[in-house]
């Protein structure tokens with residue numbers, strides 16, 4: 410069954426911006442007859458907060474979001490799928506599509522880059538180390554694994570493009586991005602691709618701050634599961650919610666979670682309506698909003714929210 414998904418990190422309470430993106434993901438999925446899955450991205454143990462998963466589930470249900478079961482479970486966690494990521498990494502390794510990287514963040518930041526290389530792209534420091542150099546560096550620090558992205562004979566990177574329902578075509582150079590962190594944890598960009606493919610997700614709706622990593626993910630999906638499957642994924646990167654200073658909304662901005670808004674007298678139904686109206690949709694149950702949902706009529710600008718009492 411083709412599916413959409415909402416995939417929060419259980420790192421605390423969801424704020425209004427997260428809830429709005431979740432609603433949009435639900436609307437996109439249901440409007441196109443897809444299943445809708447709930448996936449907790451809990452690979453980053455340092456950020457995982459006890460109880461956050463329950464709280465987030467309750468918040469999403471309070472907004473009216475419904476989820477479909479996957480293999481009989483109403484939700485699933487990345488931490489329970491480590492074998493699947495290990496399989497994918499092993500396949501890439503066997504195909505010679507990875508290499509070890511020993512760089513610290515600082516080394517990457519300070520390394521010289523080719524002219525016109527995209528900001529944040531890996532400068533390629535470890536791409537062509539000799540086996541002897543690798544052995545020496547392994548003794549110093551554990552290696553992360555990077556994708557060995559294709560290059561032309563002249564050394565230029567290959568481009569990857571996706572079509573986005575809201576943003577149009579997004580094209581970036583395929584980067585040597587990390588697929589396994591140097592503590593052995595599968596990297597976000599790998600886990601997302603493996604999960605989406607293996608759970609039938611062919612529609613990805615998320616905040617537009619993640620748009621720039623999408624061509625890399627689409628490329629990896631093609632490598633692992635075939636270009637045809639990768640090309641059929643529908644993407645929609647939706648505008649974020651900003652605070653009155655124009656920054657991405659965060660919990661420090663005040664009453665921005667369901668619980669905090671409840672204390673200000675805004676109950677779950679009012680919060681749902683507030684979010685629907687911000688999307689140009691009629692207030693009321695989500696099923697009703699679904700009837701007027703038109704992806705092409707969604708606002709393309711961020712929504713600015715001023716928390717009550719601030």
Ligand SMILES: [Zn+2]
Nearest residue numbers: 510511512535
């Ligand atoms: Zn490196």
